[in-house]
Amino acid sequence: MICTLCPRECRAERTDTKPGGVCGQPSAPVVAKAMLHQWEEPCLVGVHGAGCVFFSGCNLRCCFCQNGVLSREGFGKPITVERLRQIFHELIDQGAACLDLVTPTHFTPAILEALGDEKWPVPVVWNCGGYEKAETIRALDGKVQVYLPDFKYALPDVARRYSGAADYFERSTEAILEMYRQTGPYVLEDGLLKRGVLIRHLLLPGQLENTRRCIDWVAEHFAPGQVLFSLMSQYTPQPGATGNLARHVTAAEYRAAAQYMENCGITDGYTQERTSAREEYTPDFDLSGV
Known part of the structure; x- marks a missing residue:
């Protein structure tokens, strides 16, 4: 295919075996764990646990990504659509609370084929970086029950510096609104999310104003009871990081962000303990389960 799945619209030729584009992946699935x-x-x-499938490659390739071995190095094992479908069933058989598809966008056609018309017994979760085309998200209508987008940036200069995506805010907000159009207000049953949108925002060191602007947008567009919001503190410096990215988020930064979130009326969601910023919380990508 000539790929236009994401906002990069790089029009790279990607086939089942030929990788290409910003994501650096073929059209057939490549999975690391x-x-x-x-x-x-x-x-x-x-x-x-969540039944996570970690796909290789990424259309953002953020310089601070803690899964850089996947997003930038493309580590993973090529598999068939049939094998991907088997993995979904295996995770469900193990007791997965959901099918959590991590960084799936560049494999959208293959994932849709693997999901097929089956009524899955657990929610399908689209766990993405937020840099999405609303058109691609529309293709998932009826196949995905839970959207789990990152909402990384509201400030274009920060998005350009860290992810080379100055238009991140415009594209991510369009996509999030389409996600909500599909799911409507979130639905929890016995504490489990069955349907809805859970927006994640990772507080970056030295970027409190970016976080405030992201929170502002969510508060302005969604009323209580409509979406969930997760304010994450787990930023972990990566090898070679410089400047603010060479340190963890401070306790004062995170307290200020959490207080701003509360002041804006966002009470449906999650905050994290700062102990979440640990390398051991990143899975060992060893091809197990693939």
Whole structure:
């Protein structure tokens, strides 16, 4: 295919075996790990964990990504659509509370084929970086029950510096509104998210104003009871990081962000303990489950 799945619209030729584009991946799935993951938000984990499938490649390639071995280096194993569907069933058989598809956008056609017309017994979660085309999200209508987008940036200069995506805010907000159009207000049953949008925002060191502007947009567009919001403190400096990115978020920064979130009336969601900023919370991508 000539790929226009994401806002990059790089029009790279990607076939089942030929990688290309910003994501650097073929059109057939490449997966680094499939597992029951305990470190997602509680409403996705349940008793046994979220059934995570970690796809390789990314259209953002953020310089601070803690999964850089996947997003920038493209580590993973090529598999067929049929095998991907088997993995979904295996995770469900292990007790997964959901099918958590991590960084899936560049494999959208293959994932849709793997999901097929089956009525899955757990929610399908689209766990993405937020830099999405609303058109691509519309193609998922009826196949995805829970959207889990990052909402990284409201300030174009920060988005350009860290992810080379100055238009991130415009594209992510268009996509989030389409996600909400599909799901409507979130639905929790016995503490588990069955339907809805859970917006994640990672506070970056030295970027409190960017966080405030992201919170402003969410508060202006959604009333209480409509979406969930997760304010994350787990930023972990990566090798070679410089400037503010070479340090963790301070306790004062995170307290200020959480207070601003509360002051804006966002009470449906999650905050994190600063102990979340640990390298051990990043899975060991060893091809297990693939």
